[in-house]
Amino acid sequence: MLTFAFRKLLTLVGTMIGIAALTFLITNVAPGDPARLVAGPNATEDMVATIRTEYGLDKSLPEQFIVYMGELVRGDLGTSIVTTRPVLEEVMRYAPATLELVFVAMFLGIVIGVPLGMLSAVYKDGPLDQVTRIFSISGVAIPAFWFGILLQLMFSVDLEWLPVSGRLPLVTRPPEFVTGLLLVDSLIAGNFSTFWVSLQHIILPAIVLSFPCLASILRVNRAEMIEVLQSDYIVAARAHGISSFRIVALYALKNAMLPTLAMIGLRFGWMLGSTVLVETVFDWPGIGLYAVSSALSSDFKPVVGVTLMIGFFFIVANTLVDLAYAWIDPRLRKA
């Protein structure tokens, strides 16, 4: 197991270097002049040059790349030309909001998707299966921004049940920083009113973000369950008179969970990337929103920083899934 984990760690480092190099090159060869943009519409050439020099943009691209990789090795993600702040500081500021959203969305996806997938398989082609089929197709097909606006109109404007956007009401001060996750920090602080309002704020964006993930988990789990439920050992279990609930929930689900776990790992990374749209619609101050506003301003270093961050979490999530695989299926440990 230790060798397995070490191999994964090496892959992580290599992949991160690859992501950094590729993203840096892609963002820097894209057209656009960030220095001119930041200098303002009326800035003279020498004003633009002042900014270029300050941020090292007057150097050639290979020189900039070497400097950037050197900084990266020292744990420095550079400075944002738009906000003039260190990228690492900003990524760390925005990451908890995104992670909180992704965790809640993933939680919804799993606790709803897995049981629904299981039930759809058990009652295959029944009314429940048909309903979940429509549900899962909608989940994949409906664009997130449209679904988000629809929920805002229904639950915020018409029914007035939930807030339109943001993480907290305007006059509510965030709880003392421990994890950056408001739901957790407010509970640690024993501040239940803040917990409640932050829960109200996260419901709609989390539903929007979880919908496609939920749909995928549901379909994969259903397909796998159908296959497992037809296998010999399940038939044998039934012949022994074991209760249907025990067969489905204990014997079948464990084996059906392997592909579902893979899907969860993939979806975690996908969700981190998808927060871009959801965070924009709900003004959720996470790394997705930070990446979009930076990209639109040709502010490249934050884009690279966010990509690295997402890449890191994606790899970590998939490594954890691989480890879980190995735990569930001992044959994989030897592979």
Added chain:
Amino acid sequence: MFGKIIRNIAIAGLLASSVLATPAGAFERTDKGNVIVFGGRQAIPVLDPHIRYDWSTRMMQQAVYDGLVKYEGDPAVIKPWLAEKWETSEDGKTWTFHLVKNAKFHNGDPVNAEAIRYSFERGLKLNKGVAWMLKDFLAPEGISVVDDYTVKFELKAPYTPFLSFLPWWYIVNPAQVKAHEVDGDYGQKWLTDNEAGSGPFKLGRWEPNVLYEAEAVADYWKGWPQGDANRPAGVIYKIIREPAAQKAALQRGEADIVEGLTPDDYVQIARAKGIAIEDHKGMTTFGIKFNTQQGPTADINLRKAIAYAMDYDALIQVYNGAASLETSPIPDAMKGHIDVPGIPRQDLAKAKEYLAKSGYPNGGITLPYVHVAGLEEARRIGLVLLDSLKPLNINVEIKPEQWPNMVANGSKVETSPSMTSVYTTPVSTDPDAVAYQYHKNSWGQYFAMMFYDNPKVTEMIDKARSSSNWDERAKLYADIQTQIVADQPEVFGMLQNRRWARRDYLQGFQFSPVRFTGEVDIYPLWVKAE
């Protein structure tokens, strides 16, 4: 810790079950009074008044800082602020400002002549943001302290628009800035999200990409126009990026005023109870800029043909009527504006006449029309252009482009597209602010991507900006406007109205056309509570 969390979750669940829904809010009420919420689409990354000045940034800068003078009203006039009076030498090179004696910074330090000198020196030496407005005419050595409350500016050459830029040069407290200097950075790092001003508000919470809060200064040296009893406790600028979310926030009372609705949204929401629309004629011009140096649009007859083929009424319809046609390159609200006789309006016969004289008498060409990606109105104007040019057998390729790329392409004559949609907001009410866009020195800027070159116009612009005789200047600007229209470097489009939607209890809104798109002076606002 986990036991504690789980126990707390259970208690929170019980509490939650007792509250079914969040009631719709209104303005935020705090212990100190009412807090007005402004919903704006863009962030304020850097507050330093000498580094950045886009509309959202300037709105907050105006709240926490003061200038020597301030623009107010419609039409915009320059009013004394930190300077109670000023005089100019006969040659127009020396400007002397006399300061009010009761102004103080938020930390209690007096606003004196040294603070003025330091602030201008800082702006010029940093060579960023607002520096371009004065750097060609004012050197740091040209600013001197006459006495504690008198400061003198000696310009390198006469520059009449000098005063018109001063409202945007905000005064910082030298003591606070110097105390936070790092490696001689003039306090740039610190002023990014701190302030050292004397304005009616001081900075409250600063949560990047979420909200920015300004807290009212109870004993603001200039007093409060709405009266102490009515002044708000503060203002929160909340970032709400999507128009649909802005509309929803306004309807729910989560925002008291918003700036970024779509033209259709304004029409719809105007009918809602408790909502009022501020609709004012602005100074932001819209033009379809031609590349006058290269490609088919270098041909003046083709440019004229396009200008006469354009359906101008449809331009107004794109904004549901909330716009007016340009009658000159210089907007109506600006001093020196004239209605240029014969400015093109749709006339297909004339359009065909000019086309026949051009190098493309039968059309048969495709011209790109570039607009900012995501700007729906600009895209729809592209469709109007496409329809308008069909009778000339000219095809239009509508190309959305990200703003940074558009600016980069427009900075070189070789890459500037044949037609680009550009909105331009002048930064002052002096006609030079617009006229100089047609000066050769402006080439490379986004508003000069037509690479217009008429030596006669350039000479007149130079002469007008150095003259201190308004009658002479007025005559020159009239000639400049007429000549530019005759040369047709762009399709002169329309002036889009500035609009905000607000709750009707929000009072004191004062429009001034010289402010940037979306920018509101929050100083006079107040809440009329039932």
